[in-house]
Amino acid sequence: MRNETYDIVVIGSGIAGLSYAIRCADFAKVLIVTKGNIGESNTMYAQGGIAAVLDDKDSIENHISDTLTAGDNHCNKDCVRLLAENAKDAILYLEQLSVNFNKTDNGTFDLHREGGHSHARIVHHADATGKEVESALVNVVKNNTNITIYENYFAIDLLVKENKCYGALIFKSDSEEFLQVNAKVTMLASGGLGQVFLQNTNPDVATGDGFAMAYRAGAEMEDMEFVQFHPTTLFARKGRTFLITEALRGFGAILKNSKGETFMENVHPLSSLAPRDIVSRAIIQEMNKDNSEFVYLDATKLDRESLEKHFPNIFERCLLEGLDISKDMIPVVPAAHYMCGGIKTDLHARSSIENLYACGECAATGVHGANRLASNSLLEGIVFAKQAANDTQQKIQETFTSAIFGNLEYKTPEVNCEECKQEVGALKRYLQAQMWRNCGIVRTESKLTYCFEELDELQEKTEKDLCENGFSIATMELLNMVTCSKLIVEAALKRTESKGCHYRAD
Numbered sequence: 001m002r003n004e005t006y007d008i009v010v011i012g013s014g015i016a017g018l019s020y021a022i023r024c025a026d027f028a029k030v031l032i033v034t035k036g037n038i039g040e041s042n043t044m045y046a047q048g049g050i051a052a053v054l055d056d057k058d059s060i061e062n063h064i065s066d067t068l069t070a071g072d073n074h075c076n077k078d079c080v081r082l083l084a085e086n087a088k089d090a091i092l093y094l095e096q097l098s099v100n101f102n103k104t105d106n107g108t109f110d111l112h113r114e115g116g117h118s119h120a121r122i123v124h125h126a127d128a129t130g131k132e133v134e135s136a137l138v139n140v141v142k143n144n145t146n147i148t149i150y151e152n153y154f155a156i157d158l159l160v161k162e163n164k165c166y167g168a169l170i171f172k173s174d175s176e177e178f179l180q181v182n183a184k185v186t187m188l189a190s191g192g193l194g195q196v197f198l199q200n201t202n203p204d205v206a207t208g209d210g211f212a213m214a215y216r217a218g219a220e221m222e223d224m225e226f227v228q229f230h231p232t233t234l235f236a237r238k239g240r241t242f243l244i245t246e247a248l249r250g251f252g253a254i255l256k257n258s259k260g261e262t263f264m265e266n267v268h269p270l271s272s273l274a275p276r277d278i279v280s281r282a283i284i285q286e287m288n289k290d291n292s293e294f295v296y297l298d299a300t301k302l303d304r305e306s307l308e309k310h311f312p313n314i315f316e317r318c319l320l321e322g323l324d325i326s327k328d329m330i331p332v333v334p335a336a337h338y339m340c341g342g343i344k345t346d347l348h349a350r351s352s353i354e355n356l357y358a359c360g361e362c363a364a365t366g367v368h369g370a371n372r373l374a375s376n377s378l379l380e381g382i383v384f385a386k387q388a389a390n391d392t393q394q395k396i397q398e399t400f401t402s403a404i405f406g407n408l409e410y411k412t413p414e415v416n417c418e419e420c421k422q423e424v425g426a427l428k429r430y431l432q433a434q435m436w437r438n439c440g441i442v443r444t445e446s447k448l449t450y451c452f453e454e455l456d457e458l459q460e461k462t463e464k465d466l467c468e469n470g471f472s473i474a475t476m477e478l479l480n481m482v483t484c485s486k487l488i489v490e491a492a493l494k495r496t497e498s499k500g501c502h503y504r505a506d
């Protein structure tokens, strides 16, 4: 097997992985491994923006308090303070890396307001903030001679012996070769797991590989029951879900049921801008009451020109669906969106395995607690990548890696047959449907227990019938999705109370 050695290997090329790599490239040779094209990530699709206190009328204490409230008193307060205090620097850092944020006529940041925030504090680039950030960071890493980028390389497993990480086992998809990467430090920045649910806002790459890899390696996991569902995604009978950012509600759009009646004012003092879990459940309740497939988001009272200016992508996408949002109400449904829990990390993004860091959506820093405050996740990615990079700089001086792990032998892959591929696809859809139906927005012990049994069977079938036919990325992703699903269901069964975005109807 090919064997390469770097100071640092970073798995994932979203905001967390890229910003960590950029900082570490000042003192180390870094390899970024990413399973698709470099830009493909949750980061790329982020719309609303990044939370930061930049207005005199706002305060860091307010940002902390809003985050703790959304997190249902389950947050790590030190991490939340660190996040809020470093938010302004994070925005300025991104500007230095050529990220363009919208400004007002007098040159200050144009701040949006989103659900759960008591002040306008969302820095944004129209309604495509993620694309702007991702493109700028990709540009920086591509021009850095200390950073090597391997696109279309799939990380299979971490190389861990006696609770120490020595790098990762990687599969190069085009030439079907395995590669052993030895590194002093490994960073898991592999993003979320939205794909385990039938209705979700995430791209195809979000199959939870990092969570599963870390779990297999023995890392401590935390808060896996807390999956956040986004209340408003464009209802579509076919095709991919499209997120309708909370900022549109912050701008004045109002939720209405299928009869065109408002309902959020009876649910929460912040009405349509209540925290996401509350809005998601209220929508499901209205849908059940009216036996409808969606509710409406009504932006028709808002000025057309402003809608086009502030939400150009949403405006255009809805037009493609035959909806002029200045005249037509938008049919919306909730969908799985963000994983609050994950690989347990400390203030420096260190996992419980030595030399293994985790950052971004795959990490559980404790910032989000039981429910994430909107626009805190891109921020978490940058702030904790900096924490990790500072810690790595010290660590790297004391850590030595040649091929300490020893050489790995791995079975040469056999290309999976067409029949196997179809079977993996069918099993993946089955898993997604089970998770959506039995471990979604409203959970009960009986549904969760049933789901766990189904997942057990699915795991056995995948391991027996598919893995024995040879390695394939699709099979590995399916296995990772099963592992993540089991972790979510297990945690959801253990937490018998309702908390944050975990809701137990029993």
Ligand SMILES: Cc1cc2nc3c(=O)[nH]c(=O)nc-3n(C[C@H](O)[C@H](O)[C@H](O)COP(=O)(O)OP(=O)(O)OC[C@H]3O[C@@H](n4cnc5c(N)ncnc54)[C@H](O)[C@@H]3O)c2cc1C
Residues within 6 Å of the ligand: 011, 012, 013, 014, 015, 016, 017, 033, 034, 035, 036, 038, 039, 040, 041, 042, 043, 044, 045, 046, 047, 048, 049, 050, 051, 129, 130, 153, 154, 155, 156, 189, 190, 191, 192, 201, 202, 203, 205, 206, 209, 210, 243, 337, 338, 359, 360, 361, 362, 374, 375, 376, 377, 378, 379, 381
């Ligand atoms: C539609 C949408 C809108 C959002 N809007 C906002 C917003 O406005 N504000 C906000 O703060 N947050 C928002 N979020 C959440 C936010 O985008 C994510 O939480 C954040 O981008 C996660 O960044 P990350 O770097 O941790 O992971 P990602 O950006 O998801 O990157 C993960 C990377 O890991 C790679 N990877 C995964 N598995 C492997 C493997 N096995 N081998 C190699 N590479 C692998 C992926 O290909 C990808 O490059 C939104 C999310 C979505 C989906």
